[in-house]
Amino acid sequence: MLLKIxxxxxxSGLSVRALRHYDDIALLTPSxxxxxxxxxxxxxxxxxxxxIQALRRLDLPLTQIQAMLADGGASLPQVVEQQIASLERQIAQASALHGHLRQLQAQLAERHEPSMDNWLAALERMAASARYFTDAELHTLTTRRQQRNxxxxxxxxxxxxLMGRGVKPDSLEAGALAQSWIAALLDDVGGDEAMLMKLYAMNWNEPTLHMLSGVDRTAMQxxxxxxxxRRLAIYAAYxxxxxxxxxxxxxxKQTDAWPILICALRDHLARDTPPASADVQALARQWQALSLAKAAGDPALQAKLRHAFEQESELRVGSGIDAPLIAYVREAVQSL
Structure with missing residues (x-):
């Protein structure tokens, strides 16, 4: 049985014009x-x-469908995998947007109409977050903060x-606050040290967030x-x-330089930059210099600090340094 166009x-539910177009591009030529x-x-x-229609439901361009039909559909598993990944990104984006809208809805309920400054500040926070985190990471942050209420x-x-009263960072009060602060941030990021460093970098680099959060660089320091x-007290046993x-x-004295260095190394690690690259090796040299400087230039004391860091999990919590990063830096140092 033969069908006219x-x-x-x-x-088929298609237009005659669409079928003619398929014929013109040799995608579906009548027999x-x-x-x-x-x-x-x-x-x-x-x-x-x-x-053709089944593949169109995957939002594939006609040229790609034509190539897939020509090779017998060999690339279909890869296409399906790509489409699943794309849908997952869309779901994460939708979830992040849902979270932002919920926050704005809460502001409207509590404060009536937010001021222009509040609207702009919310938009700036969203823009800043997008520069540092993936959609999936933003979804994790939003979800965990909502769960923590x-x-x-x-x-x-x-x-x-504490700062207003002139309390020193080496006091017990400051140490207790710092421990609670890091614990709360780690809870926000699900214990992910890499995400914790992204949070640090974002809050360090974005002046707008200083105004929104009330935490500027001086407070972060x-x-x-x-x-x-607090970590010095642990090192005392070694x-x-x-x-x-x-x-x-x-x-x-070396404390302020470490987070920026760790953030830079983690960025290269996430992008799979070879440890032997010039950029990573330059950072590895900084790592070596800071490690020695915090030990007063004494290699023996530096070795004791390294041993303690490996033995004491409390020293590693909130540091941004984990086993993958240590292995990455070690490989970079070995290639110097």
């Missing part, structure tokens, strides 16, 4: 022509049209109180110095009293 159009030149389609043509306002208030003093005197003089 109008009949095939009605039964026969009538004496007066009308296109005639047989069962094989109908089967091919079915395959908090925005760390009480921690920020305590931070401002207060937290990191307080954490450094070092002599004379070595601890040296550490107190040099260790905390």
């Amino acid at each position: 109008g009949q095939l159009a009605r039964r 026969a022509r009538s004496d007066n030149g009308y296109r005639l389609y047989d069962s094989a043509d109908v089967a091919r049209l079915y395959r 908090g925005d760390n306002a009480h921690l920020t208030s305590t931070l401002h109180d 207060f937290i990191s110095h307080a954490m450094a003093h 070092c002599s009293k004379a070595e601890m005197v040296l550490l107190r003089q040099h260790y905390v």
